[in-house]
Each structure stands twice: as structure tokens, then as C-alpha cells.
Amino acid sequence: MAPHVRFPGVDEELQKLLDANMDQAPARRRAREAFKDIQLGIDHILFKAPTHGLKIKESYEVNSRGLEIFSKSWLPETSQPKALVCYCHGYGDTCTFFFEGLARKFASHGYGVFAMDYPGFGLSEGLHCYIPHFDRLVDSVIEHYSKVKENPEYCTLPSFLFGQSLGGAVALKIHLKQPNAWNGAILVAPMCKIADDMVPPWLLTQLLIGLAKFLPEMKLVPNKDLAEAAFRDLKKREMTTYNVIAYKDKPRLKTAVEMLKTTQEIERRLVEVSLPLLILHGEADIVTDPSVSKALYEKARSSDKKLKLYKDAYHSLLEGEPDEMIVRVFDDIISWLDEHSTKTINS
Template sequence: MDRALTSRFEISTTLTPFRKSSLAITRRISPAIVFAKRAPIDGVSEELNLIASQNLDQAPERRRVRSAFIDLQENLDHCLFKKAPFGIRTEEWYERNSKGEEIFCKCWLPKLGVEIKAMVCFCHGYGSTCTFFFNGIAKQIAGAGYGVYAIDHPGFGLSDGLHCHIPSFDYLADNAIEQFTKMKGRPELRNLPRFLFGQSMGGAIALKIHLKEPQAWDGLILVAPMCKISEDIKPPKLVLKAIILMSTLFPEAKLFPKQDLSELFFRDPSKRKLCEYDVICYDDQTRLKTGVELLNATRDIEMQVDKVSLPLLILHGAADKITDPTVSKFLYEKSISQDKTLKLYPGGYHCILEGENDEDIFTVINDIVAWLDTRSTPK
């Protein structure tokens, strides 16, 4: 689940600083690097709220906060947690990548005695982690007989890196390739089909992975993918040039204005309230370099959609105002895959796997499992 996205690119009011001296710019930008303190969570002890309010810029602090909240998270009143299949095996570990960063990894396997049908590798969205809502989603897919594997991208969740700072979008894809390649070598996955699964910004990462290694996967599942930015949302050209310049000077600065988009993510208000417990998500202003990299990534993917050749399942809420469903239609029409399916869910918002009513959430999950089942013949 993404907690901030394309609508934060509307920054016409930030033109003023670019006309001032470098000293004035520095004064304007520098305070924006300060972290935003999280609002208290209702019904949570003062001690836990104090833990959740600390600066999460670096991974050690995020790991401590997650450890303090993990039991509470797994017992929340949400269908993904309350109706989790029995006996799902999980494993968490860290892998040091080629840049020396510790990357958080997790897998969910069917209960003992159930043969694994295929490997499903997940890429999470902007600001998010694979340890909160996706924990419940993964258990549902594992309960259908699949081995589900995921990472927190560098700078996100429990992995090393400045929180939600993307110095290079290609690096996110390259790191995912590195980690998923290691996972493919696990003995339980020998000779099994391999599928990529990306949600929102994670959909862009999954597409990048496929474009970098087109023969390495057996299929691609995309949920509300971020693969093209609407012209109505993109900053004006002059503003964009100024942003690019500023991102080279102050890459970590938080300049994009923060907006409360929670009502656009989750249609079910009771599930929207549970987002407060996603305590290691990034819920602050978008960093300058991150914003530029997201724009560049979508532009690059848009120019290469005619190279998308894998069996393709695209799922999107028809009422999504975060990533436009017409973008999924664009991807569906332009891809050269001979096996492609587009499902639009009437009335669905951005988080169709977490934020709809129970019945609609399980409809989407069942659609994913059914698609996997017909394409999971062992190699």
C-alpha cells in the first residue's frame, strides 16, 4: 500500500524559492529535512505512542518500533488477520546487498505437507513495508499453496537506508533482482514457476525488473500499478526543471507538500482507521530526489510498455484517484503479451487488497489465486 503518491507532485506554490538567492533557498529547504512527529494513536498506551513518535529516518529505529507493535498489529480487527489460514509458515531474515545494506526479507509458505505450486515475489508500494497489511495478503496466497517472498526496498520498512529516500529508482529494481535471485535458489523452489507481484509503486518496480530480465519470470501481477503519470498531475515544465535542479542540491529535502489522502486509499472507514497502526510507514513530505525519481521511472516505463511480454494480470479499482485506472488500460493495450487480463473493480479505491469491504477484498485475492492456478504447471 502506498501512503503518498502522484497527487503530491502538485507544487506550483513552491516556485517562489527558486527565484531567490542560494542562501534563501537553503533557509527554505533545510527545515524540510526535519521529520514529522506521528500523531498519537487512539487506544494505545502512552508508552507505545512514545515509541511510535520517534524519528524513523534510519532502519534501527524502525525495527525497534515494529518490534514493539508486532503483536498488536497481528491482532487487529481486519479480515486479512482474523481470517488468516491456519498453519502458514513464515521466516524473516536480512541479506546484505552488493552495496553493503541490510535488506529485510520475508517468506510465507503453505502448512507442512502441502506442496508449493509456484514462487510469488512481491514488491511493495511507496512509503510502505511488507510487514503490515501484506502480511495478511501473503498468508491468504500461501494458504492457496504458493510460496510468497518479499523484501522491504532500501530506505523503506525494516531495510537500511534513509527513510523513503530514493537516490535511484533503477537501484530499487536492481536490488530486488539481487534479492529475488538469491531466493530463487532456495531448495523448496527448485523447478517451480516464478511470478512477480507489484502494488502501486511496487508495480513500477516489478515492470522495471521484467524489462531488465525479460526471460527470468513466468508471469506478472500488477495491482493499481504506477506506470504513467497523468499530464494533469505532472508539474509544469518550468517547475519540473526547478525541482530537478534542487534535487541535485538538496536530494533529501522534503519539499513536496503533504496532503491527507487517506480517504482516497481506503473505501471502508473502519479499515482506514487501522492505518494508524502501520507505524513504520513513511507519512511525511516526499523528498526532492524521490519525487524526481518517481517521475523519471514512470516516464521510462511509459516509453517501454510495448516491451512487456510476460503473461500479465492487472487489477485496479475503477474509482481509484491515486493511480488512474486508465493507466492500467494503457498498459494492457500497449503490452505485447499474448496472455493478458485486465480486471477493473466497480467502485474500488486504490487499496483494493486492504481497504474495501471483506467480500471485495477476498474477491481480488481469489482472482489472483485463480490466475496463478492456471499458470503454475511445474517446469
């Protein structure tokens, strides 16, 4: 089990919710509900984004596989959005913590932002951080965002995928399954390849792949401290403890195998990527490999593609860097979106 964190000033009842087994969604939902005001009160640049002038909505909907999926949207209150930004979150994560701040910033710049928790992640139903089939996960995301894009209010607007880390792999798989459905993708430290240092030695990997056939849900894969590897700013690294429904245990066997298989598939298929791309990666990222972002940039057959590498930056470009770097990366994304939203509308 991952160690439980004690929060100063938190009463016993609340601490009990945080200490509960989070394998299933009801426990995660209780913890988040009780803790969300504390989360939004932390001293992080993302949570200083204003909420006035925004329409924010949370909902649960049962998908075609019978799983209750959590989703959230942030829209400008008084104007039609310039475009839709559909978010794909990272490994073990949720769209309700750090992304809350990012989504508000996008919406205050005039974008309609839509996000969901994958099955088994965050507030959605399913065994926590268990990916039995990566393709099935991707299909769930396609199903959700297809409904968003078919809404008569938005169906004429440009739409962009925005994937971080594992979400970058999800976004690329969505594009490979729907080559002409999107006007572009923003990929932040995309998981096209897990950095060699994060993968167990070859022999152990083969053993784990074999074991996954018999014990798919077991939390057995050795892993490094992701917050330490991903967050450069120490104060912000400490704030990751407030992400109370993030998955912090060892990866489940089948999840690890599916992630490995998916990155190998994406690496093979980089040449098939054909949509407008903005790829952003920290040069000091030791979680996902920046050299594969370079390969994606070089091999993708998109005629419209841009790669931005940030010197000394770690994996969590928008959450874990010093404030000035976060602002720089965010501004780079907004200027690309602004350019591509008008380009799409005018073409």
C-alpha cells in the same frame, strides 16, 4: 514532520518509540517490534487469515551494496508450494503490515510467498523512503529474488512477480531487465503513470527537479493525503495509522524525481512487456492512472494478458475496499495463479 498519532491505551514507553524520528532503520525496527502484536490484532479481514499450517520466517541479510535488507517468507508447512510469489511493495510501505495478511492467504492456498523491504523502506537499512536511483532499487530486488529462485528447493517451481502501486513499476522494471526470468506478473494499480492530480503543476515540478540536484533528501514535495485518496472504506482508512513504520512525511525531492522519471520510462516501454500479465485497477483510482493500465494491456506484446477493472474501487484494492470487494479481487488473483501455475508446470 508528519504529525504523531496518539494511540489510546498505549503506555508512555511505547508512545515514545512511535514518536521517535524514523529516518533510520533502528528506530523503525524498535517501533515495529513493540507494535506488531497490536497491528495483528486489528479488525481487518486480512488479519483473519489463519497461520496454522504455515512456515513463516523473517530474516536480515547484507546485500552486495553493504545494506542490511529485511525479508520475510510464508510457506505451506506440509507440502511443496505450487509456485513462488515474489512481492514488490508500494510507496512508503513495508511488507510487514497489510501484506502480512495477504501473504498468509496466498500461502494457505498453497503458494510460497517471498517479500522484502526495499533499501530505505520498512525494516531495511537506509534513509527512510529515499530513492537516489530507481534502477539501483530494482537491482536490489532482483538480487534478493534471484537468490530465492536459485534455492534448490524452489528452482524448478514457476515464479510470479506481484507488484502493488509503486511495486507495479518495480515489477515491470524487473521484467524489462530480465525479460525471460519470470512466468508472469500480477500488477495491482501499477504505477505506470502518477495520476495528473497527484503531480504538482508543471512549473513547480520543474523547480523541484532543479532543487533535487542540490537538496536530494529534503522533504519538500507537496502531496495529498494518500490514505484518503487510496482507501474507500472509512473504517479501513483509519487502520492505516497502525502501519507505524510507513513513511507519512512529504516525499523527498530525489525520490519524487526518480518516480516521475521511472513512470515516464515505463510509459514509453509498454510495448516491450512480454510476460503473462494480470492487471487489476480500481476505476475510481486517483493515485495511479487506470487509463495507463488500459494502455499497458493494449500495448504489451504479451499474448497472455488480462485486465480487470473494478467499478467504484479506489487505489488500495486489497486493503482499503469493503470486504466483499477485497474477497473478489483476491479470488481473481488466486484463480489466475492457479491456472498459470498448472499451465507452466504442464508446458
